[in-house]
Amino acid sequence: MPIATSSSDIQQLYQHHNDWLRQWFYRRLNCNEQSADLAHDTFLRLLRKPCSLSLNEPRSYLTTIAKGILISWFRRRDIEQAWLATLAEQPAVYAPSPEQRELILETLCLVSQALDSLTPDVKAAFLLAQFEGMKYRDIATRLGVAEITIKRHIKRALVACLSVMDD
CATH class of the missing domain: 1.10.1740 (Rna Polymerase Sigma Factor; Chain: A)
Incomplete structure (x- = not known):
């Protein structure tokens, strides 16, 4: 057929x-x-x-x-649950409208897809810098690479995330 x-x-x-x-x-x-x-x-x-x-x-x-x-x-369900848990921790006065919530969720899903398209080292470096607040030299030590490599990784991840925002 x-x-x-x-x-x-x-x-x-x-x-x-x-x-x-x-x-x-x-x-x-x-x-x-x-x-x-x-x-x-x-x-x-x-x-x-x-x-x-x-x-x-x-x-x-x-x-x-x-x-x-x-x-x-x-994947979207997991991201949505994490987003809703984060929202639940915030004071009600900061709660976004339902439309804003949906737009933010969609953006989070797109960023997640963008990060998933990167190599594991690039993604790890970005997540460690953004969510763990680690300094580049500490990330380099942890991943066993040069600090300049971490800078390149972060740049690559940021470009991927920004390209999602352009679309």
Whole structure:
């Protein structure tokens, strides 16, 4: 069966496999509503990135996409929980509006993705500097590299984070 060569192909794929995909998500999340949303997101991804593959096993292809969506969903949930815990510690007068909260959460998720695209040393150096407040020389000692390397790592991480803000 051709996959995603046109919206009618996706519609056919949806008709044949949506219930199965919802069940696939349900077995992992135990929530009908979230399973339906993530199954829907899987087909949206197909619509946004059409390809002209001919597959004997469309469920295998859908599962690959669904796994990526599920990982992103778990990552976003973890970030959201950490963000809400941080908000709960703040006085109510500093609480952002619901719209601001959502924008901040989206930005946090994008920054997390940007940091995940970096090498482990670059990410570690950035996190140690930003969240642990460590000095560059201490980070260099901890990671076993030169201080100039840490400066380059921090610069690379900052550029990645700023590029998210530009988009």
